[in-house]
Amino acid sequence: MPHIARKKTHRGQAxxxxxxxSCFALxxxxxxxxxGDRANTPDxxxxxxxSMPVNPSETDSGEIGAIAAxxxxxxxxxxxxxxxxxxxxxxxxxxxxxxxxxxxxxxxGPETAMARDYTIKELADELSTLVxxxxxxxxxxxxxxxxxxxxxxxxxxxxxxxxxxRSGYITSGYGFRVHPVRNKRQFHSGVDFSSPRGAPVQAVAxxxxxxxxxxxxxxxxxxxxxxxxxxxxxxxxxxxxxxEGDLVRQGQKIAAVGSTGTATGPHVHFEVLRNGQxxxxxxxxxxxxxxxxxxxxxxx
Numbered sequence: 521m522p523h524i525a526r527k528k529t530h531r532g533q534a535x536x537x538x539x540x541x542s543c544f545a546l547x548x549x550x551x552x553x554x555x556g557d558r559a560n561t562p563d564x565x566x567x568x569x570x571s572m573p574v575n576p577s578e579t580d581s582g583e584i585g586a587i588a589a590x591x592x593x594x595x596x597x598x599x600x601x602x603x604x605x606x607x608x609x610x611x612x613x614x615x616x617x618x619x620x621x622x623x624x625x626x627x628x629g630p631e632t633a634m635a636r637d638y639t640i641k642e643l644a645d646e647l648s649t650l651v652x653x654x655x656x657x658x659x660x661x662x663x664x665x666x667x668x669x670x671x672x673x674x675x676x677x678x679x680x681x682x683x684x685x686r687s688g689y690i691t692s693g694y695g696f697r698v699h700p701v702r703n704k705r706q707f708h709s710g711v712d713f714s715s716p717r718g719a720p721v722q723a724v725a726x727x728x729x730x731x732x733x734x735x736x737x738x739x740x741x742x743x744x745x746x747x748x749x750x751x752x753x754x755x756x757x758x759x760x761x762x763x764e765g766d767l768v769r770q771g772q773k774i775a776a777v778g779s780t781g782t783a784t785g786p787h788v789h790f791e792v793l794r795n796g797q798x799x800x801x802x803x804x805x806x807x808x809x810x811x812x813x814x815x816x817x818x819x820x
Contacts, residue, residue, distance in 0.1 A: 603621075608665070693802070710792075717777055721742075722773055723772050724752055739756045750794055756786075
């Protein structure tokens with residue numbers, strides 16, 4: 521029957537779209553954004569789900585809920601990027617016509633027309649449009665950040681070195697390990713530094729704050745963009761002390777050590793990302809006399 525074939529096609533399109541968005545979320549851009557791992561997106565997703573009526577004959581609630589959740593996440597990320605981009609243009613004095621984050625992109629579909637029910641294909645099309653818009657804005661933000669960083673003189677403090685804590689020791693290295701909370705063997709994308717709760721978390725190089733907020737698993741998180749497509753990430757903070765758009769110096773206190781997110785105790789989860797992909801932070805860290813690995817980590 522034609523209408524059955526159409527439903528299967530639309531559901532297949534929706535599955536492909538959700539898979540594509542998941543890949544985009546994992547790949548990210550130069551900033552290391554992780555669309556699918558935002559702790560502040562459930563509220564947006566709920567709003568999106570409530571505001572988009574769907575004909576039950578077209579799909580089931582599980583499929584439409586998954587697409588609506590992704591729509592909420594993508595819209596929230598687009599708004600955040602636009603706000604950050606607008607602030608950076610203002611403080612940098614660069615041409616606002618070249619980096620236009622003020623004018624909202626053309627919108628349509630489920631968000632603006634609420635008079636009828638929507639098919640899964642229409643929602644998937646809206647999701648596809650948002651993916652393209654976010655990717656475009658991230659590329660624009662990436663170029664803007666490069667220009668801002670290039671305006672600053674190159675110095676030794678612009679190179680990533682040192683530890684993100686002033687006192688402490690390494691408790692878990694980069695690579696596969698048994699997760700301390702989930703008790704499963706998983707890949708650990710950073711290095712964990714144990715330090716007293718409330719102790720300073722410091723930037724390991726000059727840079728620009730491109731994220732300061734909460735994310736699932738990471739808890740309170742700060743991402744700092746540096747030259748050459750590098751981002752440093754500082755997670756599980758008890759408090760973030762910088763905001764998006766701040767220029768920071770090497771050694772500046774940017775947060776306080778905590779155990780927010782998925783953590784068994786106070787520590788800093790530290791990552792280095794190159795063009796959006798996590799890499800081993802150890803080559804970037806200057807050796808310290810106090811450096812040691814916990815015995816449990818040595819046995820993994």
